[in-house]
Amino acid sequence: MLDFPPWKIAVVLLLSFVGLVAAVPNFLSDDQIESLPGFLPDNRITLGLDLQGGAHMLLEVDADAIVSERLANLEAEIREALRDKRILGTIETRGERVYVRVRDESQRSAALEAVRDLATPVTDGVGLGGALSRNIEVASQGDGQIVVAMTEAAIRARISGAVDQSLEIVRRRIDEMGTREPTIQRQGADRILVQVPGLQDSQQLRSLLETTAKLTFHMVNAAADPNRPPPGFMALPSVDTGEMLVLERRARLTGENLVDASVGFDESSRPVVNFRFDSTGGRRFADITRENVNRRFAIVLDDEIISAPNIQEPILGGAGRIFGNFTMEGANNLAILLRAGALPAPLTIMEERTVGPDLGQDSIEAGEIAGILGLAAVVVFMLLVYGLFGAVANIALLVNIGLLMGALSVLGATLTLPGIAGIVLTVGMAVDANVLVFERIKEEVADGRGPLRAIEAGYQQALSTILDANITTFIAAFLLFQFGSGPVRGFAVTLGIGILTSMFTALMLTRLILVLWLRRRRPQRLPI
Structure with missing residues (x-):
């Protein structure tokens, strides 16, 4: 010893x-x-x-928005499935159900089969190991309608996944601020607790967390009337000019393919946001700009057009710029949001406190x-x-x-x-x-x-x-x-x-x- x-x-x-x-x-x-x-x-x-x-916030994930978005996607999937089968009919969403009515009654069984083929397995997280069930329920009513609804297991799984995804995105956004040792943890089924030591002004944190930052790219229909957009199109306001533009409802490209975003300056030394896609997004971006020269291409953030430039030539490098009336702080915050990724649903601040030093x-x-x-x-x-x-x-x-x-x-x-x-x-x-x-x-x-x-x-x-x-x-x-x-x-x-x-x-x-x-x-x- x-x-x-x-x-x-x-x-x-x-x-x-x-x-x-x-x-x-x-x-x-x-x-x-x-x-x-x-x-x-x-x-x-x-x-x-x-x-x-520092700052203390309790956030709640908007479960209704998650369900509404899933129903909108389900409606689009049903429309595409019926189109592939050459079945004509009307499709609309009311409440938490999608209603389908075919024009030709003889095609009703084929439509029913096509819709049922859209069902996929989902794990119900309740109980040990979870039980396997379907994500949608399909029923045929006596009035000739087909009713499609999400199952409870699918709703729970969708909300749980959105909370987990939001948790990671919130963590990345706060880390981008340079804050050390924040506390970010899940509370209950749909809430997230955020505590950031040393942050006395919580306004920047609030703006980062409340913004969904859902980035999409749409083609502009310059000939359509904004007051009466045709089917498959939508009218959205432009942040820069305030004008209403008619856009394709289907996004040609989303922010999921972004790999980087940073603050830069244009030729007049005004702040802009530079962005870069991954290889998949870069190829798609090149194809879109090659096929739509001399057309306007709208960049939409959270249902607002932040830029709608005219495509003057094909952009083959997989990178681009977002122009707007940005301040340096606004451009930096947008770059942070784009790098961190989009929230799957809006976050509501249920509780906010600033603890004094x-x-x-x-x-x-x-x-x-x-x-x-x-x-x-x-x-x-x-x-x-x-x-x-x-x-x-x-x-x-x-x-x-x-x-x-x-x-x-x-x-x-x-x-x-x-x-x-x-x-x-x-x-x-x-x-x-x-x-x-x-x-x-x-x-x-x-x-x-x-x-x-x-x-x-x-x-x-x-x-x-x-x-x-x-x-x-x-x-x-x-x-x-x-x-x-x-x-x-x-x-x-x-x-x-x-x-x-x-x-x-x-x-x-x-x-x-x-x-x-x-x-x-x-x-x-x-x-x-």
């Missing part, structure tokens, strides 16, 4: 030094961090919402006072009870706190008020292992063993107890982190890291200091 070859000494000292260096940026100002050499760490502990303030500062100061008082009490206790050995344990304790702060900084962990409680608890627990070892050493000294044998026996006999106690506590911290949320996870992070650093300082650093002291002094009697 007391065998410390040079390589082991070097490893212990190096780990301690690196951990302490990683903690240093937490005590420096922003200007001082900027002046640090590039090879030194510059990460600081990120404070949570309860410590530095004053409460957070009070919490930090209270946590600092508690930590300092706890540290001072432990230091005094160890000195009074164990003398020189207590001083060695105190040195290891200070290094342990530095290692804990360095680990939190490097990992980018978020420090919350419960996390501060975990640090204070770690300070109290950090000397537990040393107390067990020192008590065993005192027993060995009382039995008449010499200094070297007493210290070696103390570490050997206390090791299993130390490992058992810390491993069980670490398991509890891991379970809290795995199944907890918010403040509970913050407490678990600091507790878990504190256990690891405490084990290192107690079993390696303290022992190293005592071994070096023994080699140098060779005492006849231990001062404990």
Whole structure:
């Protein structure tokens, strides 16, 4: 236990030094961090919402919009299926059902079969493993109509998938803002909780989250009357001019094929948004522009025409520009939205709060006072009870706190008020292992063993107890982190890291200091 070859000494000292260096940026100002050499760490502990303030929002996914969009797509699928079978009839959506009436009654059974062929399996997530069912129900009424409705399993699956997709898109949009350590998690069946520490002005966050950012590209029908668009067309307003334009209802291209969007400038130094498609979108974009030279091509964002340029020549590079009366902030926000992707449905802000930083500062100061008082009490206790050995344990304790702060900084962990409680608890627990070892050493000294044998026996006999106690506590911290949320996870992070650093300082650093002291002094009697 007391065998410390040079390589082991070097490893212990190096780990301690690196951990302490990683903690240093937490005590420096922003200007001082900027002046640090590039090879030194510059990460600081990120404070949570309860410590530095920020924005808190509870969002709800519009389930009705999801169902309405699916019904509109279902209507288009039915129309295309009947067209392929050369069956004429009327199709309309009323409420949550699609009604089909064929003109020729003899084709009714063929129409019924064509519509039923559109049904696909869907997994009902309710229950263990989920049950397999169909996405639509098709029935024939006595008045000659065919009624098509979505099943409950399909509606649940569609809403659940939309929430999962919205969760990822919200995360990407907030990450584009450069915000560190936001909390984004699902709540209930159709809600998303968003907490962004350090963001005091929530207006930008609100605009990013409320915008669906559904980008589509449509051909313009210049000859049609906007007041009476023909079937298969729609009239939408232009953001730039306010005029109503008639567009094909079917989108020729969507934002799903976008791979990049960035802010640029036109020849007059006005902000524009540059966009680029993937290979599939680039080929389709090239085909559309090649076949429609001298026609207007509308770029639609959330049912508003933001640009409708005239196609002057084929665009073969898979890239283009969006012109508009943009400010720099507006162009940047649009680029962020396009890069992050479109939300599958609008998000409604159900709850919005801005947490001020004053409460957070009070919490930090209270946590600092508690930590300092706890540290001072432990230091005094160890000195009074164990003398020189207590001083060695105190040195290891200070290094342990530095290692804990360095680990939190490097990992980018978020420090919350419960996390501060975990640090204070770690300070109290950090000397537990040393107390067990020192008590065993005192027993060995009382039995008449010499200094070297007493210290070696103390570490050997206390090791299993130390490992058992810390491993069980670490398991509890891991379970809290795995199944907890918010403040509970913050407490678990600091507790878990504190256990690891405490084990290192107690079993390696303290022992190293005592071994070096023994080699140098060779005492006849231990001062404990």
